[in-house]
Amino acid sequence: MHAWICDNPIGPQALTWKEVPTPEPKAGEVRVAIRAASLNFPDLLIVQNKYQMKPPLPFVPGSEFSGVVEAVGEGVRHVKPGDAVAAFGGLGGFGTQAVVPAASVVPLPAGFSFPDAAAFLCTYGTSHHALMDRAALKPGETVLVLGAAGGVGTAAIQIAKAAGARVIAAASSDDKCALCREIGADATINYSTGHLRDEIKALTDGKGPDVVYDPVGGDLAEPVFRSIGWRGRYLVIGFAQGSIPSLPLNLALLKGASIVGVFWGEFARREPQRNAQALTELATWYAQGKIRPVIEHQLAMTDLPKAFDLMAARQVRGKLVLTNPA
Known part of the structure; x- marks a missing residue:
């Protein structure tokens, strides 16, 4: 197999495309022939040694991908060789094959394309967990989405609309x-x-939004939090602008507002049944045409450096997907 190897986490420029031994799945693992993988902001952070998870070197980056099951380890029952799947494995996606825990692999319903599936689990899982679980979004409420043209932002717009909310992007x-x-x-x-x-x-008749979805952070956070409505919920998704803001907590008191952390990966690990229920609802909405990933760039897997350049230049609307030949 071939994969992008990170053995010096100083940035994307240090990644190398190499031929490496094809691994065999152990008990509870699955090997997937990767058809498509999406680029997420944490993929950039992890190769810069700036992410909260710091894997041992060397490693293959790429947290989210889709493909076909090639082999399964002992004890794996919910998928078999030949099944189309999506996976959020944290690592391994930027290559031609990956071995991941079986629990991170989700069978794909009929009609779910590999590029859409590769761009789905992380962004839509995060946005559903944020809006429907952490914010308890109700029909008729107003949601302000920051960084709204990015991967999680476009997912948040679609999910909020599917839930009956008004969306300001x-x-x-x-x-x-x-x-x-x-x-x-x-x-x-x-x-x-x-x-x-x-x-x-x-745009809110002076009331402010009921929910703020913020994957940006930086200098947008305080003015937006000052604008939030009574009993508002401020969802902390990430810090794409680079800096982590400090908010005056008296604003939370005066607004009766909540600052709510969103960490979908940990939610999926700690509460797998609730995550499975959320993914089932998302798959239903996808089949109904209510949600669909926005994929502006689709490149070959070997073009990963170009993909990182596009992300760094803020030239990606929606998601960027890398593909391998079938």
């Missing part, structure tokens, strides 16, 4: 705002040109 360009309206946002804010707090106030 905030993004960094007019082009990205247009994409958000195309996939269902009721209103948009270009926060690179406008006055963010004034626009939030105008």
Whole structure:
């Protein structure tokens, strides 16, 4: 098999495409022939040694992928060789094969394409857990989505609309705002040109949003939290801007608001039954056409360096997917 190897975590420039021995699955493991893998922001952090998980060297990055089961280890019952699956394994996705724990592998329903499946579990799992579980989103509530044209942002827009909410999408360009309206946002804010707090106030009749979905962090966090509605829920998804904000806690007191952490990977590990229920609902919405990953770039697996360059230049709307020949 071939894979992108990280043996010096100083950034994507140190990755090398190498031929390595094809591993055999042990008990409770599955080997998947990878058809497609998606690029997520944590994939960049992990090869820069900036992620909370620091795997032993060398390792193959790539947390999310889809493909066909080639072999299963002892005790694996829910999938068999030949099955189409998606996996969120944390590592191993940027290659031609990967061995992952069977618990991280989900059988794909008929009609689920490999590129869509590779772009699905992490972003839609995160956004569903955030909005439906952590925020307890109700029909008719208003959700403000920051970084709305990215992978988790586009998923959040679609899930909030499927749940009956009103969505205000905030993004960094007019082009990205247009994409958000195309996939269902009721209103948009270009926060690179406008006055963010004034626009939030105008679009919510002065009440503020009920839920804020924030994968950006940085200097957007405080003005947005100052704008949140009474009993608002501020969802901490990540820090794509790079800096981790510090919020004055008196604002939470004055607004009766909650700052809510969202860590889908840990939720899936600790509460697998609830995660399975969420994924079942998401698969139903996908089959009904209510949600579908936005994939702007589809590159060959060997083009991973170009994919990282696009992500670093903030030129990815939705998700970026890498594919292997069938």
